[in-house]
Amino acid sequence: MKKMILLFVIFLIPSLVMAQENPNNADEVIIQFITINGYSNNLYIDNVSAGNQYNLDVAVISINNIAPDTSYGIGTTSIDINPEVTVSNLGTTNITSPFDVVMMVSPGGYSSTMSVPTLNSGESADVTFDLFSAKQDANETNAPFTPL
Numbered sequence: 001m002k003k004m005i006l007l008f009v010i011f012l013i014p015s016l017v018m019a020q021e022n023p024n025n026a027d028e029v030i031i032q033f034i035t036i037n038g039y040s041n042n043l044y045i046d047n048v049s050a051g052n053q054y055n056l057d058v059a060v061i062s063i064n065n066i067a068p069d070t071s072y073g074i075g076t077t078s079i080d081i082n083p084e085v086t087v088s089n090l091g092t093t094n095i096t097s098p099f100d101v102v103m104m105v106s107p108g109g110y111s112s113t114m115s116v117p118t119l120n121s122g123e124s125a126d127v128t129f130d131l132f133s134a135k136q137d138a139n140e141t142n143a144p145f146t147p148l
Helices: 002-021
Strands: 058-063 078-081 084-089 099-106 110-116 124-128 132-135 141-145
Touching (some): 084 099
Antiparallel strands (some): 058 084, 084 124, 099 141
16 A cells, blocks of 8 residues: 555656646647667658648648659750649648649749649649650759649
């Protein structure tokens, strides 16, 4: 019985001390990562989220058919491609009305806007844009986005 009371007191006192330090600690979240390894090598923390999820949150999560740092070699006149991206609804609300996704390439003046009819919460959709011709020796940057 004495051991049970002692355990109860050990667990109760720190809770009371925390409650006195901050009476609103029910809304407070503290995240801490502690690691011990040789020279801090090979430490990776990824995909950590804290807080409330937005109701409307649509993001372009990948460019599917153009690899990062793509370079077209000398001697080619142009490469024709229909850029494709994946958009994802990261919010808590289903999107029931159409929204636009835009692909822009600069310099060069390429811009293509496609519409996504609906997207439920947690789902993704592939969007294929109009034909783009990458010119020889051109330093072009593509930027897909959604103005939602």
